[in-house]
Amino acid sequence: MSDEPKSKNITWHHGDVTQADREKCHGHKAAVLWYTGLSGSGKSTLAQAVQTALFERDCETYVLDGDNVRHGLNNNLGFSPEDRTENIRRIGEVAKLFADAGIITSTAFISPYRADRDEARKISGDMFCEIWVDADLAICEERDTKGLYKKARAGEIPEFTGISAPYEEPKNAELVVNTGKDNLEECVKQVLAMLTEKGILS
Amino acid sequence: MSDEPKSKNITWHHGDVTQADREKCHGHKAAVLWYTGLSGSGKSTLAQAVQTALFERDCETYVLDGDNVRHGLNNNLGFSPEDRTENIRRIGEVAKLFADAGIITSTAFISPYRADRDEARKISGDMFCEIWVDADLAICEERDTKGLYKKARAGEIPEFTGISAPYEEPKNAELVVNTGKDNLEECVKQVLAMLTEKGILS
Numbered sequence: 001m002s003d004e005p006k007s008k009n010i011t012w013h014h015g016d017v018t019q020a021d022r023e024k025c026h027g028h029k030a031a032v033l034w035y036t037g038l039s040g041s042g043k044s045t046l047a048q049a050v051q052t053a054l055f056e057r058d059c060e061t062y063v064l065d066g067d068n069v070r071h072g073l074n075n076n077l078g079f080s081p082e083d084r085t086e087n088i089r090r091i092g093e094v095a096k097l098f099a100d101a102g103i104i105t106s107t108a109f110i111s112p113y114r115a116d117r118d119e120a121r122k123i124s125g126d127m128f129c130e131i132w133v134d135a136d137l138a139i140c141e142e143r144d145t146k147g148l149y150k151k152a153r154a155g156e157i158p159e160f161t162g163i164s165a166p167y168e169e170p171k172n173a174e175l176v177v178n179t180g181k182d183n184l185e186e187c188v189k190q191v192l193a194m195l196t197e198k199g200i201l202s
Numbered sequence: 203m204s205d206e207p208k209s210k211n212i213t214w215h216h217g218d219v220t221q222a223d224r225e226k227c228h229g230h231k232a233a234v235l236w237y238t239g240l241s242g243s244g245k246s247t248l249a250q251a252v253q254t255a256l257f258e259r260d261c262e263t264y265v266l267d268g269d270n271v272r273h274g275l276n277n278n279l280g281f282s283p284e285d286r287t288e289n290i291r292r293i294g295e296v297a298k299l300f301a302d303a304g305i306i307t308s309t310a311f312i313s314p315y316r317a318d319r320d321e322a323r324k325i326s327g328d329m330f331c332e333i334w335v336d337a338d339l340a341i342c343e344e345r346d347t348k349g350l351y352k353k354a355r356a357g358e359i360p361e362f363t364g365i366s367a368p369y370e371e372p373k374n375a376e377l378v379v380n381t382g383k384d385n386l387e388e389c390v391k392q393v394l395a396m397l398t399e400k401g402i403l404s
Contacts, residue, residue: 016250017257025260048218055219058227060262062303072325073295076288086278093275094296101264101305123274 022102026060029200030099032092032124033106033191036117036170037133038162039148040140042179042187043108046133049184050191054104059201062098064091065108079159085116092120099127104200112161114168129198131191132173135180137162174198224304228262231402232301234294234326235308235393238319238372239335240364241350242342244381244389245310248335251386252393256306261403264300266293267310281361287318294322301329306402314363316370331400333393334375337382339364376400 023029033050035043044065054061074090077083088111098105111117121128140162141149152160159165170176175194177187195201225231235252237245249265256263276292279285290313300307313319323330342364343351354362361367372378377396379389397403 017253017263021257025257051219055223055227060303061219062299064299068299068302072298073292090275090292094299096274097264097266097270097296098300098303100270101262101300103303 019100019102022060026102028059028104028202030102030127031104031195031198031200032095032099032120032128033104033131034095034111034117034120034128035106035108035131035133036111036173038135038137038140038167039110039160040143040145041133041135042184043110043133045184046131046177046179046187046191047106047108049188051106053188053192057201059104060102061104061106063106063108064095064098069094069109084113085119088113088116088120089123092123095120096124096127099124104195110161110167112165112167114171117170129174129194130170130172131194132170132176134169134176134178139180221302221304224262228304230261230306230404232304232329233306233397233400233402234297234301234322234330235306235333236297236313236319236322236330237308237310237333237335238313238375240337240339240342240369241312241362242345242347243335243337244386245312245335248379248381248386248389248393249308249310251390253308255390255394259403261306262304263306263308265308265310266297266300271296271311286315287321290315290318290322291325294325297322298326298329301326306397312363312369314367314369316373319372331376331396332372332374333396334372334378336371336378336380341382 019030035047037043047063047065051061051063069091073094074087077087088109091107091109095105095107117130144150148157148160149163151157152163161167175190177190179187221232237249239245246267249267253263253265271293275296276289279289290311293309293311297307297309319332323332346352350359350362351365353359354365363369377392379392381389
């Protein structure tokens with residue numbers, strides 16, 4: 001900072017706060033945990049539970065999901081192929097901003113297309129961890145937490161992932177969790193173990 | 203969290219981390235500091251300097267500015283009236299997400315139109331603090347930190363705020379700082395004083 005008044009033509013000096021500064025202060029590395037999977041697979045639930053576990057360890061963490069993104073940032077997007085791609089792109093860009101702030105950032109969206117997820121991976125680079133929340137369609141449909149499968153089967157929702165639109169399974173996910181087999185606590189442990197293995201948590 | 207395996211039809215329980223939880227943990231309230239003013243008025247410089255001061259006080263803080271937003275989230279927007287409005291809308295929505303994470307969030311964009319700023323204010327509600335970085339056009343043009351005024355005067359940049367496009371001055375800004383009169387350190391103090399007065403910092 002300047003230490004005397006300069007009323008004009010100021011070249012202001014400042015040492016910007018870097019991502020590394022923030023990570024040091026937080027005591028952990030930044031990351032983008034990209035949860036992907038069918039509707040009802042438990043992405044958002046798992047992301048929230050991991051967030052709670054991380055918060056209890058004094059980590060800085062945030063979850064982007066339908067609740068806070070669909071009605072805000074992406075409220076002008078529909079469900080056309082272009083809009084779906086733009087939806088995921090914006091989420092990927094915002095996740096990068098949060099990670100730049102030193103935050104362990106999670107995104108919980110079906111994100112059914114490999115190409116869109118790969119774009120999100122490109123945006124965040126090495127910080128990106130793809131977590132495939134794998135659960136059999138039959139299990140997701142039996143849970144039907146939001147009643148969407150019923151509507152999709154009745155033809156009320158066109159292009160519903162898993163029913164009338166494809167889910168492209170990840171080929172190189174950093175982690176695969178199976179919420180049909182393991183309970184929530186176990187799935188959280190698997191995510192935390194990955195974060196430790198990758199040196200995001202110490 | 204469930205404490206026993208349930209392989210199907212799981213209704214998972216979790217206590218989500220709230221904004222209040224985060225604020226308590228951070229030791230300060232969340233806020234959106236919306237810096238507005240002419241090109242060269244010092245918005246980004248001031249926002250970065252305030253960020254450094256806040257970081258040194260162990261606050262959680264982040265700055266959204268042209269450097270991290272224009273080439274990422276808003277890289278598909280041009281300079282048409284619609285795109286300018288959408289640019290500010292997205293920034294307003296992302297600022298709200300950061301504030302929801304308990305962060306003192308700053309945005310540093312010219313944001314010349316009152317209607318756009320008012321929309322951003324609506325998005326973040328009570329958390330929104332408009333900071334008018336007021337500096338005479340003559341001073342901004344003399345600084346011409348990015349060489350843009352020279353280009354605008356030469357007609358190379360159409361619709362340049364202050365030259366060939368309007369800047370609508372704030373009517374109800376929470377704070378007005380004058381970077382032509384006060385030096386950076388003084389301006390930072392004024393912002394911090396406002397944060398204390400509003401109970402954002404304790």
